[in-house]
Amino acid sequence: MTLRTFVAALAATFALSIAGAAADTTTTPLAIDLTASNWKFTPGTIVAHPGQTVVLHAKSVEGAHALISDDLGIKPVMMLPGRTVDVTFVAPAKPGKYYMHCHLPCGPGHDKMIVEVDVQ
């Protein structure tokens, strides 16, 4: 190997490692503690990158609720006090706003129980 090819190989390796590191920042799974109460989800907005895996540690701190999202392919998951359930989904490849909401008629504020997933 000549010095020239060695330097070229070193430069290529370095460029690849930079590309790999950049990709990691968007594909690192995002863990969120999501709580339900009467009548809201906290946090109300989640920001994720396209294709990023999101793990919700979901629990209720008040009353019985359920989480569902047709947008994100999440089947109904019960959220009950004293119990944490992990819900995993992959953020869509297309940037935009997607929604999760409460699936269990839980009282007068039920319709306000929405989580916005902002994919950017």
Ligand SMILES: [Cu+2]
């Ligand atoms: Cu509800």
